[in-house]
Amino acid sequence: MLTALLCGAVVFPGLFFSFRKGLRDTFTHWSEADVVCVSERLVSAIHASLATAAGVTVVASCNDVMTDSHWLVNWFVLFGAPYMAFDIFAMYLSHYHTQRVRGHSSSLSGHSLQTVKAFLSKDWMLVLHHLALLLIFMPITLFFRRGLGDFFIGCLFTTEFSTPFVSVGKILIQLGLDDTRLHRINGVIILWSFFTCRILLFPFMYWMYGRQFGVPLHRVAFHLPLHCNVGNLAILAPQVYWFILLLRKAKRLYLRQSRGGGDGTGQKTD
Template identity: 55%
Template sequence: MLTVLSLGVVVFPGLFVICNKALNSHFRNWNDAEVVQLSGRVVSTVHAILATISGVIIVTSCAGNVMTDRHRLATDFVWFGAPYMAYDIYVIYVNQYYKEKAKGIAIYNERYFSRIKRLLLKDILIVIHHVALLTIFMPVVLFFRRGLGDFFIGCFFTTELSTPFLNLGKTLIQLGLEDSKLHKINGLMVLLSFFTCRILLFPFMYWVYGCSYNIPILSVPYHIPLHCNIGNICLLAPQVYWFSLLCRKACRLYSRQNKPQRATSKDSLKSS
C-alpha cells in the first residue's frame, strides 16, 4: 500500500519535471505557460492510459460475478492514482499563474492564498471533481465498500479513455494544426470516446447488474442502495455538461471550416 502510494508520489511530479526540462530545451521560443500546458497534458495522458488499461484488466477479470469477484488493481491503482489528483490541482494553479503572467497581468502584489483561490476558481469544476475523488471516491473504494464491486471500479477507471484524445486535440491547436485532418479525426474520437466511456458507461453498469441478477434495467435503481444512485448521478452530471461543451465546440469548428468553402463556391457561381 505505502509502496504503491509512494510510487505515485514520485512518478507523476517527476514526469512533469522531466517534461518541463525537455520542452524548455527543445522549444526555446515557448513561454512558461505553453511549456507547463504541454507537460501537464503528457502526464495526464500517461495517467489516463494506465487507468484505462487497469480498468480493462479489472473488468475482464471480474466479469463472472460483478459484485464479489476481486482484482488487486481495483485498490492498488487508487493508491497509485491518488497523488495524481493532488498533483493535478497544483498544475491547474501553476497553469493559470503562468497564463496571467504571459498576458502581463500584475499578480505579484496579490496575497498568496487569495491568488490560489482566484486561480483555482477558473477551473472550479475540475478542481471539485479532483477533490471529490480524493475525499469521497477514494475512501469509499478503499475502506467502505467491504470488498464488493471491483468490476464497477474497473468501469470507472475506463472513463479516462477519452483523456488522451482531449489532450491530443489541445496539443494540435497549440502547435497550430487545428485545420489538419488529424485534428478533425481526433475530434470525432473525442466525442465518440467521451460519450461511450463517460455517459453510456452508466446505463451499461446498470444493465450488467440487472443481467447478473435477472432484473430489468429500469428496476435496478430500486434494487441498489440509494447512495449508489446518488453517487452515479453526481458523477454523471458533470460528464453530460462537459460533453455538451465538446459538442458546441465541434459545431463551431465545423461551421468555421465550412465558411471558406461556402465563400469559394459563391465566388465561383458569380464568376460563371
C-alpha cells in the same frame, strides 16, 4: 499498499518536471505557459492511459459483478491518488503562467491569494472533481466497500479513456495544427470516446448488474440502495456538463472552419 502511494508520488511529479525541462530545451520559442500546459497534458494522458488499462484488466477478470475482486483496484487507487493532488498544482501553474502571458496584473505580481482565487474561480469544477476523487471516492473504495464491486470500480477507471485524446487535441493546438485533418479526426474521437466511456458507461453498469440478477434494465435502479444511485448521478452529472461543452466547442470549430478560420476543442475534462 504504501508502495503504490509512494510510486505515484514519485512517478507523476517526476514526469511533469521531466517533460517541462525537455519541452523548454526543445521548443525554445515556447513561453513558459506553453511548456507547463503541454507538460500537464502529457502527464494527464499517461495517467488516463494507465487508468484505462487497469480498468479493462479488472472488468475482464470479474465474472461476478459484485463479489469478484482484483488486487489492481486498491493498488491503482493509491497509485493514482498523488496524481490527483499534484494535477491540481499543475493546473494552477498552467493558469498562472497563462495569465502572465496575457498580462493580467494579479499574475504579474507573482503568486498570491488573488491568483489562487482566480484559478479556483475558473476551474472550480475540475478542482472539485479531483478533490471528490481524493476525499470521497478513495476512502469508499479502500475502506467502505467491504470488498464488493471491483467490477464497477474497474468500469469507472475506464472513464479516463477519452482523456488522452483531449490532451492530444490541446497539444495539436499548441503546435499550430488545429486546422488539420488530424485535429478534426481527433475531435470526432473525443466526442465518441467521451460519450461512450463517460455517459453510456452508466447504463452499461446497470445493465450488467441486472443481467446477473435477472432484473430488467429499467428496474435496476429500484433494486439498488439510494446511496448507490445518488453516487452514480453525482459522477454522471459533470460528465454530461463537460460533454455539452465539448459539443459546443465542436460546433464552433465546424462553423469557423467552414468560414476559413480555426479553433480548437482543448477543454480539459479530467
